[in-house]
Amino acid sequence: MKVNTEIKKKQEDYKFESPMIELSRKFLKKKVATVSFFFILFLIILAIFQPTPYDISQTDYSNTLSKPSAEHWFGTDEYGRDIFSRIVYGTKLSLTVAIVGVTVGAVIGSILGLIAGYYRGIPEMIIMRTCDVLLAFPGLLLAIGIVAIIGPGLINVVIAIAIYGIPNFTRIIRSSTLAIKELLYVEASQSIGVSDLRLLFKHIFPGTVPALIVSYTMRLGTAIITAASLSFLGFGASPSNPDWGAMLSSGRNYIGIAPHMLFYPGLAIFLTVLGFNLLGDGLRDTLDPKLD
Amino acid sequence: MSIKLLEVKNLTTEFKTDKKSLTAVKNVSFYVNQGEVVGLVGESGSGKSVTSLSVLRLLPENGYISEGEVLLSQNNILNLDQKSIRNIRGSEIAMIFQDPMSSLNPVIKVGEQLMECTMLHLKHTKKEAKAHAIEMIKQVGISAPEDVFNRYPHQLSGGMSQRIMIAMALSCNPKVLIADEPTTALDVTIQAQVLDLITEMKEQSNIGVLLITHDLGVVAEMCDRVIVMYCGRIVESAEVSCLFENPLHPYTQGLIASVPKIGSGSDILPYIKGRVPDLSQMPIGCKFAPRCDGAIEKCFIEEPLLIQLDNQRQCRCHLVSERGERNA
Numbered sequence: 001m002k003v004n005t006e007i008k009k010k011q012e013d014y015k016f017e018s019p020m021i022e023l024s025r026k027f028l029k030k031k032v033a034t035v036s037f038f039f040i041l042f043l044i045i046l047a048i049f050q051p052t053p054y055d056i057s058q059t060d061y062s063n064t065l066s067k068p069s070a071e072h073w074f075g076t077d078e079y080g081r082d083i084f085s086r087i088v089y090g091t092k093l094s095l096t097v098a099i100v101g102v103t104v105g106a107v108i109g110s111i112l113g114l115i116a117g118y119y120r121g122i123p124e125m126i127i128m129r130t131c132d133v134l135l136a137f138p139g140l141l142l143a144i145g146i147v148a149i150i151g152p153g154l155i156n157v158v159i160a161i162a163i164y165g166i167p168n169f170t171r172i173i174r175s176s177t178l179a180i181k182e183l184l185y186v187e188a189s190q191s192i193g194v195s196d197l198r199l200l201f202k203h204i205f206p207g208t209v210p211a212l213i214v215s216y217t218m219r220l221g222t223a224i225i226t227a228a229s230l231s232f233l234g235f236g237a238s239p240s241n242p243d244w245g246a247m248l249s250s251g252r253n254y255i256g257i258a259p260h261m262l263f264y265p266g267l268a269i270f271l272t273v274l275g276f277n278l279l280g281d282g283l284r285d286t287l288d289p290k291l292d
Numbered sequence: 293m294s295i296k297l298l299e300v301k302n303l304t305t306e307f308k309t310d311k312k313s314l315t316a317v318k319n320v321s322f323y324v325n326q327g328e329v330v331g332l333v334g335e336s337g338s339g340k341s342v343t344s345l346s347v348l349r350l351l352p353e354n355g356y357i358s359e360g361e362v363l364l365s366q367n368n369i370l371n372l373d374q375k376s377i378r379n380i381r382g383s384e385i386a387m388i389f390q391d392p393m394s395s396l397n398p399v400i401k402v403g404e405q406l407m408e409c410t411m412l413h414l415k416h417t418k419k420e421a422k423a424h425a426i427e428m429i430k431q432v433g434i435s436a437p438e439d440v441f442n443r444y445p446h447q448l449s450g451g452m453s454q455r456i457m458i459a460m461a462l463s464c465n466p467k468v469l470i471a472d473e474p475t476t477a478l479d480v481t482i483q484a485q486v487l488d489l490i491t492e493m494k495e496q497s498n499i500g501v502l503l504i505t506h507d508l509g510v511v512a513e514m515c516d517r518v519i520v521m522y523c524g525r526i527v528e529s530a531e532v533s534c535l536f537e538n539p540l541h542p543y544t545q546g547l548i549a550s551v552p553k554i555g556s557g558s559d560i561l562p563y564i565k566g567r568v569p570d571l572s573q574m575p576i577g578c579k580f581a582p583r584c585d586g587a588i589e590k591c592f593i594e595e596p597l598l599i600q601l602d603n604q605r606q607c608r609c610h611l612v613s614e615r616g617e618r619n620a
Contacts, residue, residue, distance in 0.1 A: 019444065120353070188395040190350055192382030192409045192460065202408075206399040 026286050033282020036275040043272060047092040052085035056242050065258040075260040077250065083261065086242035087268050093243050094272065097154060098223035101161030106216050108162070109169025110208070114200050116170065117177025128174070131167035139164065143226050147235040154243075157236045161223045172215050176208035183207075210287035214280050221276030228269050244269050294325040296363075297500040298347070298385070298468045303360035305339075305346045305524075307571075314571040316342045316355070317524040319598075324468060324500035329491075331515035331532070332504045333547065337568045339524035340504045344470045347502075348387055349377055365467065383413035386461035390473040392453035396445035403429075403441030406460050413464045428459040432489055451482035455489065462493055469494070472504045487514055508551050512536060517604065520544050523568065523579040526598055529606045540607045542584045578610065586611055 028034055054072075060080030068075040074083035112131075116124040134142065146160040180186065181204060189203050224244075230236035231245030239246050244265045251261030305317040317339040324330045332340045345351050347362050349369065361368045364384055369377060389395045397405060406425035410416040416424060422441075429437035432455040445453060454474060461469055471490060475483040487510060494501050503514055511518055512532065519529040520543065528541040539545045546564035566583035569575060575582055581591040590610050598608040601616070 184389055184391055184394040185397045187350060188387075188389055188457070189397070189405075189408070190381070191348055191387040191389075192464075193378040193380070193412060194408065195378060202400070203397050206397075209399075 023286055027282060030282045030285060032278050033285070036278040036282065039271070039275045040279060043091055043095065043275070046088055047095050050088060050092065052082075052088050054082035054085045056081065056085050056089045057240070058082075065254060065261070067258075068260055074264040075258065077247075077258075077261055078254060083247075083264055086247060087244070087264055089242045090244045090247065090265070090268065091272075093154070093237065093241065094224050094227060094269075097158055097161065097227045098220050101158040101227075102165050102216060102219045102223045104158070104162035105165025105219070106169050106212065109166040110173045110205070110212060112166070113170040113173025114177050114205060114208075117174040118181060118196070118200055118204065124174075127170060131170050134163075134167040135171075139222075140226060140229055143230060144233070144235060147230060152235045154237050154241070157227050157230050160230070161226055164226065165219050165223065168215065168219065169212070172211050173208050176211050177204055180204050180207040214284040214287065217276055217280035217283055221273040221280070224269065224273055224276070294327065296323045297326050297365060298502065299323040299361075299363040300343070300347065301361040301363065303343065303346055303362065304358050305342050305351065306356060306358045307352075308354045308356070309572075312572075313358075315524060316571060317346065320360075320521070320524070320526055322519050322526070322529065324502050326467075326500055327494065327498045328517065329494065329501040329503055329515045331511040331518040332502060332521060333506060333508065333511055333518055334521035335506060335568050337523075337571075338521045340506075340521055341472055342524070343521070344387065344472050344502065344504055347470065348381060348385065350381075379413070382409050382461075382466065383464045384466055385468045385470065386464070386466040387470040387472060388454070388457050388461050388474045391477045392457050393445070393450055393477070395457055396448075396453055398445050400444075401441070402443050402445060402448065402456055406441075406456065406463060409460055409463050424463065425459075428463045429456070432456070432459045432493075433485075450478050451485060454478060454482075454486050458486070458489060458493065462497065462499075465497060466499060468500045468502065470502045470504070473506070474503075475505075475507070475510060483510075490514070508547060520547070523574065524571075525579065525608065526606065527580065527608045529604075531604050534605060540601075540605075540612045541580075541609050542586055542611070543580050546583075578608075 027037075058081065060076065062080065063076055064078055064080040066072060066076045066080075072082050072084065074087060077083055077086070112127050116127040137145070143160040143164050146163055147156050150156045150159060186199065186203055189199055194203070227236060228243070228245030228248065231243045232249045234249065237243035237246045239250050247265040248262055251258070251265065254261050300323070301321050303317055303320045304315060306313040306315050320339075320343055322330065332343065334340050342351070342355070345355075346357050349357075351357070357370060360370070362370050364380065369380060372380070396402065403422065403425050406428060407416075407418070407421035410424050411418070411421045426437045426441055429440055434440050434452060434455055440448070440452070440456075448456065469490075474490065475486050478486060490501065490503075491514065493499075503510070505511060515532045517529065518532050518535050520527050520535075520541065522543050528535070528539070528544045535544065536548065539548050543564070549562050550564060552561050564583055569579065569582070575592070576595070577593050578584070578587070578591040578596050581587040584591065588610065594610070596608050596610045596613065598606050599613050599616075600606055601612075607613075
């Protein structure tokens with residue numbers, strides 16, 4: 001009997017939880033971050049399914065600038081278009097622009113950071129000094145400059161956000177790479193003859209992922225503000241597009257008589273950015289084993 | 293006639309610093325035969341690890357080999373380009389590191405890391421590599437190999453990790469295995485198991501092992517020949533029984549005397565006074581002279597040469613060579 005229990009104990013020892021489950025349990029303990037996570041999930045669902053009660057370009061001149069009511073939850077704008085529907089549609093625009101832009105920036109930035117951190121020397125100098133130059137610009141000014149050069153439009157806003165994000169990712173990934181490169185397991189893989197490319201992407205890159213995830217989430221928030229600011233200034237989406245920034249911009253003229261035109265798009269931007277930032281904070285606490 | 297698998301000739305390794313270059317290893321020559329375990333012994337900072345890293349050409353960025361040859365099956369690997377040296381690492385010559393827990397990549401499953409080597413060098417397909425990996429895990433004495441295959445390194449104990457490292461090092465049938473203090477980070481009970489495993493694997497595949505350690509107990513247990521290093525130089529080399537019975541160099545004598553003995557009755561542990569000199573402030577004469585009890589005037593002026601005493605025995609000491617001359 002005793003032998004049996006011992007064997008059983010041994011088998012139990014072999015059962016380990018996947019790290020994913022461990023991490024999600026740790027994450028779910030953080031209330032604020034969990035709420036932000038579900039809020040962002042909700043936004044994504046909104047963006048995908050587009051539950052708009054009215055057509056976003058359907059005008060109603062008999063009912064312009066009306067206050068929020070049961071019929072129009074967030075009121076109507078200067079052409080009588082339903083603001084709620086436009087904000088829901090704007091979710092899709094904002095999230096797409098931010099996600100695509102930041103993803104492109106993260107991919108390019110990570111590759112540059114890995115190269116700079118791994119090879120050091122001249123490549124590092126060129127990459128890092130270029131990043132310093134880009135980071136020396138006040139944030140929005142750089143984006144405005146880029147859009148001024150390549151012209152307005154949503155695609156160009158995406159490009160501007162991508163370029164604007166590259167130096168941040170490069171710096172973060174470079175510093176992680178520098179730390180990981182010195183670890184014994186990298187030397188151990190070198191000692192069995194692993195090639196540079198494989199070493200970089202299979203052994204070093206995964207170690208930088210926690211830092212990457214955190215900064216990616218935070219950058220999404222910043223990117224949404226940047227996109228909205230560009231649209232507000234008229235560099236981004238055209239005013240007919242229901243972009244949050246563009247809606248703020250057109251509402252500006254009616255701030256005295258119809259403040260709801262500014263309030264709801266502003267609230268949408270505020271909540272989304274806050275959500276991404278709190279989520280990023282929570283992820284950092286979860287992924288950094290030192291912060292326990 | 294045993295075959296010389298690895299031969300190092302006059303290896304000198306230097307490190308560039310801001311001001312000048314420092315010599316970490318100077319004129320080191322030794323060889324490892326097939327089926328032989330050669331111990332490389334010395335205090336911290338005596339150049340043991342730098343020697344082994346030089347052999348694999350894995351020196352840090354500011355280190356370079358300024359002189360010498362490393363012959364692996366008669367080919368000088370110092371002349372090879374990066375790609376060819378990469379092909380040799382793992383397949384011809386493999387290494388086990390001091391700390392097994394940090395030698396494994398924490399985010400990749402153990403099995404996958406084991407597969408890497410054979411897929412790289414033996415061009416195994418995924419399926420073959422997996423079968424081979426499981427076979428290797430079994431060979432290093434781990435029960436439930438399929439289960440361990442799917443684990444992450446943090447789910448293994450230290451001894452198990454070192455077994456996995458050994459499995460990884462041997463998975464491509466290298467001719468030479470360099471073990472850099474393979475048992476330092478392990479419990480005493482596990483140490484013996486790991487050493488047994490290395491011996492067993494050596495006998496099975498008839499490889500040569502270069503065992504780097506500062507533990508003389510391990511040397512006595514495992515090695516056929518011993519090389520004692522001090523300040524990047526070989527000070528004595530001999531067959532293991534000779535060395536322990538009749539150590540010639542005062543440093544070797546000191547090392548052997550420093551091994552604590554149970555039941556010796558003394559409260560004070562014997563030790564070698566002083567410490568290893570800094571690389572940038574090397575004494576002019578014999579590097580050990582400042583710490584040597586028997587040092588004579590000559591020791592402080594002139595660096596002794598490594599003298600071949602008989603077939604297997606070398607020693608670098610004025611006292612020994614003068615004694616030898618007097619006897620002759």
